[in-house]
Amino acid sequence: MPMRITGMASSGLDIDKIVTDLMRAEKLPAQKLYQKKQTLIWSRDEYRNVNKTLSQLTNAADKLRFSSNFSKLGASSSNESVVSATVKSGAKAASYSIQVNKLATSATLIGDELPVGTKFDETILANGTITVSNGTTDKNIELGSKTVKSVLNEINNSGLGVRASYDTKNNRITFVSETMGEKSEIKLTGDTAVLGFSSGVINKGDNAEVLVNGQSVSIASNSLDLDGVSLTLKGVSSSPVVVNVSKDISAVKNTIMEFVNLYNDTIDKLRSKSSESLFRDYKPLTDEEKSGMTDKQIELWESKAKSGLLRNDGIIEETIYSLRNALAQGLETSGAFKSLSDVGINFKSFMDGGISELGKLKVDEAKLEQAIKDHPDDIVTLFTQSPVADKTNPKDRFAQTGFADRIYQTLQNQSSKISKKIGNGTNSEAVDNSYYGNLLKDLNSKILSMDDRLERVETRYYKQFTAMEKAIQKLNSQGSWLSQQMG
Template identity: 35%
Template sequence: MRIVGLASGMDIDALVKDLMKAERIPLDKMVQQKQIFEWQRDSYREINKLLDELDRLIFDGVYRLSNFRQKKVTSSDESAVVAKAINASANTSTAIEVQQLAKAATYSAATLNNFTSGARTLKFEVTDPGSTETREVTINIGENDTLDDVIYKINSSNLGVTGMKLKDSSGVERLVLTNNKTGEGGTIKAADSETFDFLQSLGFSLDDTTFNLIPETAGQNAKVKINGYETVQTSNTFTIAGIEYTIKNVTTSPVTISTSTDVDAILDTIVKFVNKYNEVIEKINGKLTEERFRNFPPLTDEQKEEMTEKQIELWEEKAKSGLLRGDAILTSGLNQMRLDLYSPVAGDALKGFKQLTDIGISTTANYLDRGKLTIDENKLREKIQENPEAIYKLFMSDGESYNDKGIARRLRDSLKGMMTKIKDKAGTSLSTNDQFTIGKNLKDLDNRINAFQDRLIQIESRYYRQFTAMEQAIQRANQQSAYLMQLFGGGA
């Protein structure tokens, strides 16, 4: 603890504090520069996040052929047959007649009165309907398990059935097992005598030779005619030529299933891409043209203490402005993205679909939009209806040369290159400062700040030593003056 100013009567602490303010000016500038670097780093990372979002949207949208093969499917009788497009390329009209629905096999116990608890291991060999592969299933029954516990374990196992207790028309409660899959040919076999005896004790019927459970109702395949051709299916839901059919009832006349291009769904995919692209270039252009307010440097801690939160917010809004103004990485990246979109795609197969303007997408008339896209929806709808796969190729054509690549492929390549450059400069949230340029600048500034803070401690100590020496000199002068006055007074 220092006690100074007793001899001089001066506020030494205040004097040293004022002197240190001047000495701290270089440190404040370094701290402010560090803050600028951190803001720049964060701005770059924000841009990279936006570019990554665009890249992901392209991959999930115009990058996928299935998005350009979306179909609307209609049924002339939805109570009998419904359908949806899975991967259908052409528009079709199909006549389907349902002759027989698929059913699952059921197995019924005669009575539940003979169930006795006790630990046992049930072993089965199971073949599903329509399959030739057999799997082994083991169910462990505990010493004190009830019948409900047994049913729960059956349902939770890989046996492939659902068990439940049901009362028949005479009021007798039975255990009924229903196969989880429809169709003919499935078998459930007791794999050992213990399992055979347990199932028989419950009243299930089993073949004495094969040990197979005998169904009360056998499994049944679905039988349908499609365009006059008869086919058998193990399930009431099946896929043919990219269309998934679900049959509900036997029909007396053919049901017509029609597919057409789902223009709205494909249009939505393209609109999402255009909107996201516009959002990205708008934000990047905003950063590139943002005004730089050099008279608003980052605030020091002392300055913040003298301001309200609103004042700090308004000040820092201007201090952060323009930190990426005219940035070379963003400028070159944006120029490349525009080139990717506007350059025609080569290939004879793309006649009439070589560039975005061919499908109704062009740049806005307002030059202040700096390359934002606009959509002529009527024209785009016409082109989607005309040839949706040609539009897909416009986005996704592949080739060795730049001109052979589709617009989305070019754009993703450019986005990845741009994101890599930004990462090299600003890193990611997982990067250490040694791994990117701004981080190295921050590390260098930290070292200089620490060294300067050590120097300030030495300077402050020197000031106090000097003022202490002054105090001591004043003290001695005061003592000498008092002594002389005492002498002069004594002489009188």
Template identity: 30%
Template sequence: MVNNVNNSNTATSSYSYLQYKNKVTGLASGMDIDSIMEKLMKAESAQMEKLQQQKQKYEWKRDAYREVNTTLSAFEKGIFDNYGLSKNWNAKTATSTSSSVSVTANSTASGNLTITEATAATAGQKVGDLVGVTSQSTLSELGMTTDGKIKIKAINDSGTYTEKEISYKTTDTISDLMSKINNSGVGITALASENKISLQANSTGTGVDGSINVTEDDGGVFKALGLLATGTGKVAEGTNGSMVVNGVKMESTSNKYNVSGYTVKVTNNIVAGTDAPAKISSTTETKSIVDKVKEFVATYNGLIEDLNKRVSEKKNLSYQPLTDAQKAELKDDEIKKWEDKAKAGLLKSDANINKVLSDMRSTISNYGAGSDDMLAKIGISTSKTWSDNGKLEIDENKLTKALEEDPNVVMRIFTGDPEKGTKGIVSELKTTAQNAVKNIEKTAGRESASDSSYALGKNLQDINMKIDDWKDRLKGIEERYWKQFAAMESAIQKANSQSAIFAQ
């Protein structure tokens, strides 16, 4: 019987240990054969029920392991996405003294820049007058006698030098042709309004970068529009940009420059000797980095707390998995409450989980050993409080001081140092978590794994075979009991018949 569960409001149990009912009526003996059979088969089923309870324990333990693996997988992915990349630690703000350049700073930005001269790159552009026609005139009015096509080359919006073929009809207006060029994806902006026409490349620079080239024009429409002197050729070409930064001249086909961790965009020309130089500098937002380190520590401590809870949770030995007969006596919420208590301590002192905890502590304590970039350098250490079980703690003052002395120290420790070829602590913890998942999968498998591929699965296969054997055995035992009761009923009925004869 189930103890410690209030089932005063439950319905009468409908569970039966019998495969057949009313097979022997008991009319001759006056006995409740079904009731007797229920008790007999309940006793006979005790061993099978123990096997079913053990099967449930295996399934619960497997599921508990898989919950741990889900937590570990989320942890390793989360810490890498949020703390394992250089961009995660970019807390630098760049400023410029001139509106002629805009600037941003990445995590490696260092030093100050002074731009004394800057010339913006330009895109190839051709502007012309429409003579004798307007933007709404048809191409036939322009002199086109047949439908035709043109092929144009330019840098498209994806940065690829591409050629597009554009077909036109003599009934198209000049504005229609401009729209077809715009919609072709060749990377040109074409405009026509009243008696003006303009073609401009969407990219800047000399050569192919900012140029517009007509490679085929079977009707000579570009010549008729006054955009080309001959049938084909270069319509327009852009110019490269340049700037002088800290005395060094740099040139680019675009207006963006990457210098010492800064991304500088020239928006207007700066004339040397006339315009004031653009002075660029950056500052590190220390508080932002400190807050992010605290987030990381909280994430790590959350994992450690969860794992420690699992291996320290006490087992409720008085709460075993419910049998089918016991479940039939309870309501759904009562079953849940019971099973919640029965599941407690499934991973109590578990070797696999304890290994995860040990490996995590080793990764933390061994990181950067023998180098300057140790966690202790930025104020992160393992708590000395026994009850914290390996959680981390932060000395914010030490962390802040370390950042003031070396703004990139946290980024190096968390993401690694490419110059020295060292991995960051996040990468090390990610590997530790991944190895832990693989190790636990040997015991509990994964959702898609076959039972034969992991230890608990093999246990389940074995116990299922034993349960099936017991079901066959119980079927035979029940049949034997029914035959015995049938024989008894027959004998009693025969004796009753004989007594009735003698009583006449």
């Protein structure tokens, strides 16, 4: 670090200011290197954001590459108020006739209105004992010195599986078993009158009685699993309810629609980045420049400095073209559908919204849904077909590849090109084997050399001014001596 000259110099000059001004001109080449490095770092971040955008579309295309994602099943009921159905893992396409003759119930006891003046959480009960039973386990509860509320809490916490509640509107107590069916039971004995019940009162639940494809089934709940299909019984029916388990057309259509929407969003983002305005006069700010600006001014300046860093970028333009080509070229297949337009997916024209909409997709949802319904296997083929041509013939293999796999491969290739250019890490200043990593390595080396040179130059300036000051001091001393001699 060069020695500073403090205090008033013999020459009367502000040496520090002079050196600072001289160094300002010397530092201009170094500042350009720092600005170039910052621009490189920002460009790397921009590419990384592009790769994130491509990754999202890659994941969407991946869902369409495999036939398993087209075989989702859905269940429908001809009378949802009686039986509802949902599909679980392992379900198979099937049809069931369900007639509900009786719903399963829980054991329930509803007491008489409590004596006038009884307050749920205030009235202290007289001495006595009640026994609550669930059919297999009994619980004795002392009533004395307790309120109705504390007695009910004790029942609820007893582990019997009996829920006790208080009806504030009708001033009654209700007991409901947490289990259902014939084994569900509640019995009260003892001094139960104080709670509004007769001693020895008992109630049992009922099993549900169901006809499944004509076969009588008795179950202790209102739910039933049939080969991966979960049925929920909601009401009694006088005639059978038909439950169909079949391919979920809506799920398949929605998966395709999600891909189309994300594809359009990706094209928008890529075009926006490639056509972004470039402001050449806005360079990265130096620390000295930032010191004289507000945070808002710095933010606005840097937003312009970062704009257009990927304008007309070759990789982005190639990605847009490659994606369109992957969807535009017909599929060589024996299936019913040879192109996306066959199922209602077409490229937008100028009439669909102007130049900004060109290259994006539009969907005739009715046509797509009908295609899924009428030709489910051909829809799968359209997106998932694997090529049979030899790998030495890439053109034929591409023509035989399903559209989802085409998009997936295209995105993988383009993402790989970006990664090769900027590296795979998340550190924007990382020096690696990527193109940008090597550029940063070269810049860092030049900056280090430049900083060393600037330090040497500044030291030389201070040495020169120090020598000048010593010479002036010597002349001043000699002048003072002569003045004294001539005195």
